Amino acid sequence: MSRTRTRTRWRLGLGATALLLAAGGLVPAPAHAEDVTDYAITVDPAARGARIDDTMYGVFFEDINRAADGGLYAELVQNRSFEYSTADNGSYTPLTSWAVSGTAQVLDDSGRLNERNRNYLSLGAGSTVTNSGYNTGLRVEQGKRYDFSVWARSEAGSTLTVSLKDAAGTLSTARQTAVSGGWKKYTATFTANRTSSHGRLAVASSGAAALDMVSLFPRDTYKRQSNGLRKDLAEKIAALDPSFVRFPGGCLVNTGSMEGYSESSGWQRKRSYQWKDTVGPVEERATNANFWGYNQSYGLGYYEYFRFSEDIGAMPLPVVPALVTGCGQNRAVDDEALLQRHIQDTLDLIEFANGPVTSTWGAERAAMGHPKPFGLTHLAVGNEENLPVEFYARFEKFRAAIEARYPGITVISNSGPDDSGSTFDTAWRLNREGDVDMVDEHYYNSPQWFLQNNDRYDSYDRGGPQVFLGEYASQGNALKNALAEAAFMTGLERNADIVKLASYAPLLANEDYVQWRPDLVWFNNHASWNSANYEVQKLFMTNVGDRVVPSTATGTPTVSGPITGAVGLSTWATAAAYDDVRVTAADGTALFADDFSGDAGRWTHNGTGSWSVEDGAYVQSDAAAENTMVTAGDPAWHDYDLHVKATKKSGKEGFLVAFGVKDTGNYYWWNLGGWNNTSSAVEQAVDGGKSTLITKAGSIDTGRAYDIDVKVRGRQVELYLDGTLWGSFTDDKPAEPFRQVVTEDTATGDLIVKVVNAQSADARTTVDLGGARVASRARVTTLAGEPDSVNTETNTPVTPVTSTFTGVSAKFEYTFPANSVTFLRIRQR
Numbered sequence: 001m002s003r004t005r006t007r008t009r010w011r012l013g014l015g016a017t018a019l020l021l022a023a024g025g026l027v028p029a030p031a032h033a034e035d036v037t038d039y040a041i042t043v044d045p046a047a048r049g050a051r052i053d054d055t056m057y058g059v060f061f062e063d064i065n066r067a068a069d070g071g072l073y074a075e076l077v078q079n080r081s082f083e084y085s086t087a088d089n090g091s092y093t094p095l096t097s098w099a100v101s102g103t104a105q106v107l108d109d110s111g112r113l114n115e116r117n118r119n120y121l122s123l124g125a126g127s128t129v130t131n132s133g134y135n136t137g138l139r140v141e142q143g144k145r146y147d148f149s150v151w152a153r154s155e156a157g158s159t160l161t162v163s164l165k166d167a168a169g170t171l172s173t174a175r176q177t178a179v180s181g182g183w184k185k186y187t188a189t190f191t192a193n194r195t196s197s198h199g200r201l202a203v204a205s206s207g208a209a210a211l212d213m214v215s216l217f218p219r220d221t222y223k224r225q226s227n228g229l230r231k232d233l234a235e236k237i238a239a240l241d242p243s244f245v246r247f248p249g250g251c252l253v254n255t256g257s258m259e260g261y262s263e264s265s266g267w268q269r270k271r272s273y274q275w276k277d278t279v280g281p282v283e284e285r286a287t288n289a290n291f292w293g294y295n296q297s298y299g300l301g302y303y304e305y306f307r308f309s310e311d312i313g314a315m316p317l318p319v320v321p322a323l324v325t326g327c328g329q330n331r332a333v334d335d336e337a338l339l340q341r342h343i344q345d346t347l348d349l350i351e352f353a354n355g356p357v358t359s360t361w362g363a364e365r366a367a368m369g370h371p372k373p374f375g376l377t378h379l380a381v382g383n384e385e386n387l388p389v390e391f392y393a394r395f396e397k398f399r400a401a402i403e404a405r406y407p408g409i410t411v412i413s414n415s416g417p418d419d420s421g422s423t424f425d426t427a428w429r430l431n432r433e434g435d436v437d438m439v440d441e442h443y444y445n446s447p448q449w450f451l452q453n454n455d456r457y458d459s460y461d462r463g464g465p466q467v468f469l470g471e472y473a474s475q476g477n478a479l480k481n482a483l484a485e486a487a488f489m490t491g492l493e494r495n496a497d498i499v500k501l502a503s504y505a506p507l508l509a510n511e512d513y514v515q516w517r518p519d520l521v522w523f524n525n526h527a528s529w530n531s532a533n534y535e536v537q538k539l540f541m542t543n544v545g546d547r548v549v550p551s552t553a554t555g556t557p558t559v560s561g562p563i564t565g566a567v568g569l570s571t572w573a574t575a576a577a578y579d580d581v582r583v584t585a586a587d588g589t590a591l592f593a594d595d596f597s598g599d600a601g602r603w604t605h606n607g608t609g610s611w612s613v614e615d616g617a618y619v620q621s622d623a624a625a626e627n628t629m630v631t632a633g634d635p636a637w638h639d640y641d642l643h644v645k646a647t648k649k650s651g652k653e654g655f656l657v658a659f660g661v662k663d664t665g666n667y668y669w670w671n672l673g674g675w676n677n678t679s680s681a682v683e684q685a686v687d688g689g690k691s692t693l694i695t696k697a698g699s700i701d702t703g704r705a706y707d708i709d710v711k712v713r714g715r716q717v718e719l720y721l722d723g724t725l726w727g728s729f730t731d732d733k734p735a736e737p738f739r740q741v742v743t744e745d746t747a748t749g750d751l752i753v754k755v756v757n758a759q760s761a762d763a764r765t766t767v768d769l770g771g772a773r774v775a776s777r778a779r780v781t782t783l784a785g786e787p788d789s790v791n792t793e794t795n796t797p798v799t800p801v802t803s804t805f806t807g808v809s810a811k812f813e814y815t816f817p818a819n820s821v822t823f824l825r826i827r828q829r
Contacts, residue, residue, distance in 0.1 A: 035818065039765040041553045041753070043742050045772040049548030050497035052743060055315060057541040058242040058503045060471060061305070062250030064292045064516055065509035070134035071523065072508060073300035074230045076146075076216045077131050077138070077201060081297065082106045082119045083287040087269035088295040094119055102127025113151055113183050113212045116286050118267060120212040125158070128204040131214065135512050135525035138199035138216065140164060140171055140192040145219040148188045150203065151212045151283060154179045158207030164190055164216075166198040179209055185283075189219075197526040213283045223311055227282060227299060232528045233508065236521050237312065240534075240541050244315040246380070246470055246503055247305045248273050251327035252291040253319050253383045258333050258342065261286035272321040274342075275302045275349050279364065291327065292515045303365070306353060306374045316353065316374060317412075317501075320346050322382035322398065324391045326417065328676050332390035339394060343401045350376060350406050380412040380470070384442055386678070388416060388427040396434065412438045412468055419443035419456075421681070421695035432464045438500065442471035446689030447484035450474050451735035451758060454487055457495035467498055471505035473533070475689035477518040479798050479819060480787035482532035483758035486821045489540050490741035490754060494548055504537050511793075524793070531791055532798035535783050536821055539800065543781075543823050545743025545752050553740050556759070560732060562714045565667060566633035567592070567642050568658030569618065570607060572626050572674065574651030577617040578644055581632070586639040586713065592632060594618075603630045606664045623651035631661050642710040646672075647703065653677050654700030659710050659717075668693075668731075670710065670719055673700030682719065682729060694729045738763055745825075753778075753824040755816050760787070763816040771810055775827040778805045784820035 061067065070078065078097035086092055094106035103124030112120050123129060131138070140146060148162055163174040175188035201216055221228025222235065253273045259265035261277055270289040271277075277286040278301025285298040302318070309316040323333040323342055333339070348361050353376035355362030362373070381398045385391035392413070399411045413436045416423035431439045445453075457467065469492065474481040485504070492499045509519035520534045530538075569578050583592040594602060596613050605611055609620045609628030620628050646655045654673020661667040665688040672680045681695035700706070709720040718728040737759035743752045751772065757763040780803045789797040805814065808826055816822050 035761045036764045036815070037556060037738075037759070037761045039554050039738055039763050040768070041551060041740055041755070041765055042768045043549055043551040043751070043753075043770045043772070045549055045751070045770050047550040049550045050495065051547050052493065052496040052544055053500055055243045055501055056493070056496060056544055057537070058244030058246060058314060058317070058501060059237055059240060059507055060246040060250075060503040060505040061248065061507050062505070063248060063252060063290060063296060063300075064250065064506050065519060066134065066294070066513035067506070067508035067510070068300045069295070069297050070513065071510050072229050072233050073297075074217055074221045074228050075297070075299055076133050076218070077214055078134055079131075079295070080214050081117060081212055081283075081287065082121050083117075083297070084295050085269055085289070088289045089293050092295070097132050099130045099132070100127065101130070104129055111210060114284055116261065116284050117212060120210050123203075123205045123209050123211055125205065125207045128202055129211070130200050130202040132200055133525065135510070136198050137166065137196070137525065138164070138201055139197045139525040140195065140199050142192050142195045144192055146172075146190045146192065147217045147219055148175070148190060148201075149185060149213070149215045151183055151185050152179045152209055153181065153183045154205075154207055154209040155181070156207055158205045158209040160186070160209065161204040161206075162188055163202045163204075164192070165200055165202065166196045168196070171196055171199055183210075183212075222308075225307070227304065229300075229304070229308060233521065233523060234308065236528060236530065236534075237507070240538050242312065242314045242503075242541065244317045244378070244501060244503070245305065245309040245312075246317045246319065248302075249319065250383060252296070254321040254324065254326045254385065255291045255329050256289065256325070258321060258323050258338055261288070272325075274345065275318070275320070276345060278302050279352070279368065294513070302349070302352070303368050303370070307370065310374060315378065316376055317378045317380065318349065318376075319380040319383055320349065322385065322391055322394045324382065324385045324387050324394060326382075326384040326386060330386050330678065332387055332394075339397065343398055346379070346381070346398060347401060347405055350379070350402070350409060354406075377408065378410045378412060380414070380440055380468075382414055383440075384414065384417040386416055386423055388423050388430060392427070392430040392434070399436075410437050412440050413465070414440040414442070414470075417442055418692060418695065419445065420692065421679070422697050432461070436465045438468050439465045440468045440470040444471070444473050444475055445691035446684070446686045447474045447476070447481050448684075448686040448689070448735045449691035450484040450488040451737060452733045454491035454736065454739055456491060457498050458491075460495070460498045462498060466500045469499060469502040471503070473504055473518055475518065477531045477533060477790050478787065479532045479783075479785050479789045480687075480758070481518060482536040482783070482798070483756060483787070483819060483821060485533060486536045486540070487737070487739040487756040487758055489536075490739045490756060493544075493741045493743060493754075496548060504533060522793075527793050529791055529793050529796060532783070532789065535798055535800055539781060539783065539821060539823055540754070543752050543754070543825070546746045547744050549742040549744050549751060551740065551742045553738065555734070555736055556738050558734050560715065560734065562638040563660045563668070563712055563717065563731065564636055564638040565660035565662050566631050566635050566637060568629050568631040568661045568667065568669070569620075569644070570627060570629040570656035570658060570669065571609065571620045571651070572628075572653050572656060573624060574653045574655075575619070575621050575623040575649040576651075576655055577614070577619045577647045577649060579617040580643065580645040582643040583633060583637065584641045584643075586641075591634075591637060591640060594632070600630075603632045605630050617647075619649070621649075629656075629658065629664070631658070633661075635662050638712065639714065640712055642712070644708045645705055646708055647705045648673070648700050650702060654680070655706070655708065657708050657710065659712060668717070670708070672706075672708070672721070673698070680726075682717070682727070684731065693731065694727050696727060749828045751826045751828060753826065755822045757816040757818060757820050757822075760818050762818050764813065765816060766811065766813050768811045769826075773829040774808055774810065775829060776806055776808050777827075778808045779825040780805050781823045782817065782820055784817040787819045
C-alpha cells in the first residue's frame with residue numbers, strides 16, 4: 001500500500017469583499033485565471049424538494065478482506081478452535097497459524113468439547129503450541145490489559161503455562177493454571193510491559209492435555225464489551241454516524257450449501273450464512289468456510305451485529321439467503337422442505353430481534369445479555385441473484401410468511417448484481433408487478449460512469465418500489481474516485497423521495513488479506529486509516545439535512561468528438577484463436593488487415609497470457625491467464641468497421657474484442673461469454689475502471705468459429721455476431737464534473753450547499769440563494785487535492801479542512817477548488 005507522497009493543493013478564489021479564515025492553516029491562494037471555469041447555482045428556497053429520511057445513509061458490513069476475524073472482531077488469536085480446513089482455503093490445515101514444539105495433534109472424535117465444535121488439540125506432555133495471530137503477529141500495547149481464556153481438559157492433571165512474547169523477549173509475566181478433569185474454561189489476565197506488533201501467544205502443558213477455544217482479547221474493546229469489537233475500527237464506523245448497518249453480506253450470505261451444520265449434512269463446511277449458527281456461547285457456534293477464501297469463526301455473529309448497530313444508533317438491516325445462490329454460482333435449490341426451514345429461520349430471526357423474553361428466541365437474546373428488543377424494522381431476502389425468476393418465486397414465499405406474522409417489517413428484494421441488463425430488467429419488472437416495498441441495487445463502475453449517471457434516479461417511477469442502494473463504489477480509492485462518488489451522491493439526495501437507503505461497499509480491508517478493492521477503511525494489526533472515499537461518505541453522512549431545496553446549476557462546456565482508438569484482442573481464463581482481422585474505414589478504405597499467414601509483428605502485447613501464431617491464427621493458449629490484451633492500429637482511428645473471426649479452444653469464458661483503444665486503461669471491449677460463460681456485454685474502461693454499457697445473456701461454444709463485427713460511427717456503435725445485429729449503443733452522455741445539491745437542516749435552519757468540482761480547473765461560481773435571508777458567515781468544509789492522491793497509513797493527503805467564509809449574501813461568488821468537494825453551511829435568518 002505504499003504510495004508516492006503527494007502534496008495537496010488548496011486553491012480557493014475569493015470575491016473582492018470575501019474573507020476566508022482557514023482553521024489551522026494559511027489562506028489559500030487564488031487560482032490562475034486560465035484554470036477557472038465559470039458556473040452559476042440558482043436556489044429556490046420557496047419550492048419544496050424531496051424529504052430526506054433519517055435512514056438515508058448507512059454502512060454495509062461484509063466479512064471480506066478479513067473484515068471480521070482479524071478485523072472488527074477483537075480476537076487476537078487466529079484459528080483459536082483448530083477448525084481451519086481445506087474447505088476454507090486449499091493451503092489451510094487445522095494447525096494453520098500455530099507452531100508446535102513437542103507433540104500435538106488435532107482430533108475430531110468423541111473427546112471434543114461439543115458436537116458443533118468438532119476439532120480440538122491433543123497436546124503431549126512437555127509440549128507447547130504458539131499462535132502467530134494476524135498480519136505480523138498479536139498486537140499488544142504497553143500498560144494495557146489482555147484477557148486470556150481456554151477450554152481444557154486433562155484426565156491425569158496438568159499445568160498450563162501461558163506466555164506472551166516476541167523475538168525481543170517477553171511481553172508480559174507468564175501465567176500458570178492447573179487443569180484437571182473434564183472440559184472447563186480457564187482464564188488469566190496479562191498486562192503488556194511493552195508495545196509490539198509481532199507478539200506470539202504460547203501455551204505449554206506439563207502433562208497431556210486437550211485444548212480448545214484458545215483466546216486472547218484486549219480488555220479495551222469498543223465500549224469495553226466482552227466478545228467485543230476492535231476499538232479503533234468500531235470508532236471509525238461510528239464516526240460516520242450511519243443510520244443503518246446492513247449485514248452480514250454480501251456474497252457470503254447466499255453462496256454454498258443451504259444445508260445446516262449437522263450430522264445429516266455430513267457437517268457441511270461450505271454453507272450459506274445461516275444466523276442460528278452465529279448466536280449463543282461462542283464455543284458452541286458452528287464454523288464455516290467464507291466465500292472469500294478463508295474461515296469464519298462466527299465469533300462476530302448476529303447478536304454482536306445487533307448490539308453494535310444499537311451502540312452506534314443505527315437501524316439493523318440483516319440479509320438472509322433466499323435459496324438461490326449468487327455471485328457466479330447461479331443455482332436454485334429445489335427442496336420445499338429446506339425452503340420452509342429457511343423461512344421459519346427468518347421468522348425466528350425476527351423473534352430473536354424483537355420478541356419478548358418469554359418467547360423462545362427472545363429468551364435466547366436475553367440469555368446473551370440483552371432482554372430489551374433490538375427493534376428490527378427492515379430485512380432483506382437474497383443478494384445479487386442472477387436468476388431473477390427463480391429468486392422472485394422464493395422471495396414471494398418469504399415475504400408472505402413474514403408479512404403474515406410480522407406485518408410491520410419491510411421486506412427488501414433486489415435487482416441482481418448489475419446496474420442494467422436482462423437480469424436487472426427482469427428483476428425490476430417482477431418487483432414492480434409484485435408491489436415490493438423496496439429493491440436493493442448493487443453496482444461497481446468507473447468514475448466516469450458515476451459522473452455520467454447523476455440523473456439515474458430522476459426518471460424512476462415514483463409509484464413503484466423504493467430503492468435501497470446497498471452496494472456501490474467507483475473502483476478505486478484515489479481522490480478522483482471519491483469525487484465521482486460525491487457527484488453521484490448529489491443525485492441520490494436530489495432523488496431522496498425514491499432512494500431511501502444508500503451504503504458504500506465494502507467497508508473494511510485488512511491490507512494483508514485483500515480480496516476486493518476499493519474499500520472504505522484500511523487497517524493492519526496496529527493501525528487504521530480512512531480512504532478518500534471515507535472522507536466523502538462522512539461529509540455527506542454528517543451533513544444530510546431534512547429536505548432538498550430545489551436548485552439548478554449551469555454545466556461544463558464540452559466538445560464530444562467521435563469514438564477514436566485502435567483495436568485489440570484479449571481473453572479471460574480462456575484459450576482462443578483469432579483470425580482474419582480487418583479494419584475498414586467508413587468510406588471503404590482498408591486501414592488494417594492480418595490473416596496471420598506470417599508473424600504477429602504488428603501486434604503489441606500489453607497483458608498476460610501466451611500469444612503465438614499457430615496454423616494461420618493468432619492463439620492465446622494459456623487458459624488460466626486473465627486480461628491478455630494485444631493491440632494493433634492507430635489510436636486516432638475513428639468511423640471504422642472491425643471484423644474478427646474467433647474460436648474458443650478451452651477455458652471458462654469466451655472472447656474479448658476491443659475497439660476505441662487509446663491505451664491499456666482506456667478502451668471499449670465486447671465481452672462475449674463473460675461471467676463464467678453466462679452473459680455477454682460491452683464494457684468501457686476509463687483510467688482502468690470499467691462500466692457496462694449493454695449486456696445480454698448468452699454463452700460461447702468451444703470449437704465453433706464466430707464472425708464478430710463492430711461498426712463504429714461517431715459515438716454510435718453496432719455489434720454483429722455471425723452477421724446478426726446483437727446490440728447497439730450510443731456513448732454520448734457527458735461526464736459532468738460540476739454537481740451540486742442544496743438541503744435544509746430544519747433543526748438549525750442551515751442551508752447546506754454541497755458542491756463537487758471533479759476537474760482540474762477551479763469553478764468560479766455565482767450562488768443565487770433566491771432571496772433567502774441569510775447570515776454573512778458560512779462554515780465551510782473542503783476536501784481537495786491531486787486527483788490520484790490515496791490515503792495510506794503514513795500519509796493522508798485527502799483530509800477535510802474547515803474554515804469560515806464571510807462573503808455570504810443573497811447572491812455571492814465563491815470559487816470551488818479544482819478536484820474538490822465543498823460543503824457550505826449557511827445560517828438562515
